[in-house]
Amino acid sequence: MATEGGYKLEQQHGKSRVRVSRVWRRPGSDGGDLVVEWSVGVSLLSDCLPAYLSGDNSSIVATDTMKNTVYAKAKECTEVVSMESFAIILAKHFITFYPQVTTAIVNIVEKPWERVTLDGQPHVHGFKLGSEKHVTEVTLKKCGALSLIAGVQGLALLKTTQSGFEGFVRDRYTILPDTRERMLATEVAASWRYQFENISNIPAKPFCFSQRYQEVKKVLVDTFFGPPNVGVYSPSVQNTLYLMAKAVLDRYLCWTVSRFHDIAFVQLNMPNLHFLPVNLSSKDNPSIVKFADDVFLPTDEPHGTIQATLSRARSKL
Numbered sequence: 035m036a037t038e039g040g041y042k043l044e045q046q047h048g049k050s051r052v053r054v055s056r057v058w059r060r061p062g063s064d065g066g067d068l069v070v071e072w073s074v075g076v077s078l079l080s081d082c083l084p085a086y087l088s089g090d091n092s093s094i095v096a097t098d099t100m101k102n103t104v105y106a107k108a109k110e111c112t113e114v115v116s117m118e119s120f121a122i123i124l125a126k127h128f129i130t131f132y133p134q135v136t137t138a139i140v141n142i143v144e145k146p147w148e149r150v151t152l153d154g155q156p157h158v159h160g161f162k163l164g165s166e167k168h169v170t171e172v173t174l175k176k177c178g179a180l181s182l183i184a185g186v187q188g189l190a191l192l193k194t195t196q197s198g199f200e201g202f203v204r205d206r207y208t209i210l211p212d213t214r215e216r217m218l219a220t221e222v223a224a225s226w227r228y229q230f231e232n233i234s235n236i237p238a239k240p241f242c243f244s245q246r247y248q249e250v251k252k253v254l255v256d257t258f259f260g261p262p263n264v265g266v267y268s269p270s271v272q273n274t275l276y277l278m279a280k281a282v283l284d285r286y287l288c289w290t291v292s293r294f295h296d297i298a299f300v301q302l303n304m305p306n307l308h309f310l311p312v313n314l315s316s317k318d319n320p321s322i323v324k325f326a327d328d329v330f331l332p333t334d335e336p337h338g339t340i341q342a343t344l345s346r347a348r349s350k351l
């Protein structure tokens with residue numbers, strides 16, 4: 035931020051939606067080729083005030099250069115990298131290479147290409163598009179301070195029973211009946227922050243962000259549904275959301291009992307995508323369709339918006 039002539043100026047500039055795909059060819063290997071497709075956003079906080087104040091561009095890193103850097107760094111990654119590691123590599127480059135850059139923010143959204151399985155056999159170079167998206171955002175300051183967030187978007191989940199909503203506030207505008215039997219559908223957006231608060235804290239042995247992503251996603255999904263043959267009752271989206279976030283934090287508490295916890299907080303956004311009971315009647319036929327927990331009108335307009343962030347309360351010890 036700069037103060038100039040009675041004005042306060044906060045600025046950053048960058049390039050959005052730089053689409054890059056990286057293939058790692060592994061001829062003859064059991065696993066086959068690997069491919070990722072990323073949409074990368076770069077934003078730099080830098081000392082380039084003269085550009086804003088007087089049209090002097092001499093300290094501007096061109097956004098076109100930022101775009102080219104994404105491709106150059108992708109080329110340099112001859113070994114497979116996770117998107118979190120790639121975001122760190124990019125951010126590190128921008129803060130170390132340019133003296134005027136004070137902070138780099140890099141975000142990546144991954145297109146969910148998944149290896150196809152044909153007749154039970156994983157294909158060596160064939161992929162199809164999956165559903166939910168892996169995302170990350172890295173904010174790295176020149177001093178090394180790091181914020182590393184990963185997440186999932188568009189994780190659509192539905193259960194046909196074991197959900198209800200009752201005992202809520204009733205006033206003269208309330209018409210929703212209490213229920214212990216309804217459908218529950220949502221599209222989870224979750225993000226979590228890794229507890230690496232400085233670039234130097236990132237373990238030397240590559241931390242497996244991709245594996246952690248799969249694990250967190252599994253904990254979220256398992257908690258939403260409960261055991262396969264019985265499920266688990268959800269008294270509200272709010273309670274289910276809390277249990278999902280808590281399960282993620284607890285999971286990493288158990289594993290890292292004598293060390294630091296590697297996930298600092300979990301943020302969940304779970305829209306309540308309503309499945310409305312259908313009842314149809316006419317003057318002649320009072321029950322064309324009589325609802326018996328079978329025919330629904332699914333709608334996301336409007337939908338409930340339930341969101342929360344769960345972190346560990348600081349110990350008083």
Ligand SMILES: O=c1[nH]c(=O)c2[nH]c(=O)[nH]c2[nH]1
Pocket residue numbers: 199210269270271272306338
């Ligand atoms: O799980 C729910 N939480 C709410 O806050 C809410 N509000 C509502 O109308 N239906 C629901 N369901």
